[in-house]
Amino acid sequence: MDLINLIKKAVIDASTTFRDDQLDAYNRAIESETNDNAKWVLELLLENARIARANKFPLCDDTGIPHVLIEVGNDVQLAGSFFRDINDGICEGLKELPGRPMAVKGNSIERIEQSKGLYESPEKLLSPSFVVDTMNDEGINIHILMLGGGPEIRANTYKVFHKRDHRKVFNEVLTWLRSEITMLGCTPCIPTVGIGRTHFEASSLMLKAMAYGNLNIQSEIETTLTRSMNCSDAGALGIGGSVTALGSFINIGPQRASGVRIVCARPCCCVEPRRSTVHLSSNLLE
Template identity: 65%
Template sequence: MPINIRDLVKNAVIEASTTFREDQIHAYQKAIQREVNDNARWVLELLLENARIARSNKVPLCDDTGIPHVLVELGPETPFKPDLFHQIEEGVEDGLRKLPGRPMAVCGDDIERIEQSRGLASDPGKVIPPSILVDKMNDKGLKIHVLMLGGGPEIRSHTYRVFHQRDHGNLFKEALTWMRSEIPKLGCTPCIPALGVGRTHFEASSLMLKAMAYSNLHHQSSIEKKITDSLNSTNVGALVLGGSVTALGSMVKIGPQRASGVRIVCMRPCCCVEPRKSSIYISQDVLE
């Protein structure tokens, strides 16, 4: 029986938009136990209950259903049909219509879209993903990662150069300065910051997306733990009400670097319902 990529992607869009992952749920449960501020603890409990209702009723975790982003990974000698990317795009459209997503695609030509002067499309499926990011992987087969990125974190994101001075501590200290400034303005805390460190702005942004796709709050590196601890010491708390839990964890992906005094860092403070993601794996046997 041929694999239906379109249906798989449709279901991935719905799952990413409606479901907390197991590590996310566990992180919230730990945060509730640790939180000393009664108001902030109440917010954490509500966010966990919101996730339970969203999953049970298959409704979005947030009214900002986000912009779909897709990462495709191909194993060595993995065959795929020429219409693979068309199937993925159709699956995203189907998922947004079924969910439904927020109808927020802007109509018009280049200038009209910038000025938002022609109104919005009523069809949620018109919220098309950016260009699909394609990469290789060591495993045989095909992986498709669907991520739904909301607008709040995008407003507070930062991609910039950092002079590392041959000390990784300087790099993360600078990135933490950005986070400490932006996360209180994010509003929708607790957050999970995602960082990509690369040679160019494109590479750093790509690595940030990969950090989101592969993150697991059960397994945090020493750098990720330090970032989380530093943010929790700010006492911003859930919904900026104050408290001991500002960040549930961190996601960091460091790529190849060039001989230079500069590193490019992309920082995105994922909000209290993110990262919203779902991954599909199709084995080589099924594809052949």
């Protein structure tokens, strides 16, 4: 098993290739959009995706920060080099892609101030700490998510007083998203929401929503959120239109006996979620 090359390929695939459900969602959006200018934008975004896939070009100039979600099955023994190989594969993928050089030089203060400039090498862009979880299936899933800066600027993790009514929670989410989405620019979006007991858990659930969300399979709550977003008339790239959101991804985890729910809401941009998954079966791990 050459884990480094598998991860390298996953980084490139996530960064250059629309999933089938994304392609389907764009085609549905083009069919339903009534604003001719917005329809033209949607067609250009779909053409951009076709060119990126054919030539292995990044879908966007902001190639994103690599985030890793690992799920480990029952009785799996991880090799001593497992986590190092994932990091090495990410570095190789960023070099070959190439990723946009965004890593900031310097000590803690200098990095905040960005006073020492940037590294020229894209592989200097380190991934945040991995999120590791268990799963009931055998083997290992390694999800690579490339997260762009625009959605991060418009995202938020915050408390909501639920008042024993789920509609109160989602009305708060919708109010926040609608206030931010017109400033995102890179629409149509996919609102992605994690609801948990702590800020860490809510953010982790939001990442899982991106890893597993399917635009062809939407829950009632996801459909309702999407319809509400599309009433905003923001449209593709904010120029107006009936399609502001292609769909929604929502992941609700365990809750504590409390008057608040912790919500992480992130409006994925028109090329996100950029994701790819490496599945290692049990026989490959032996």
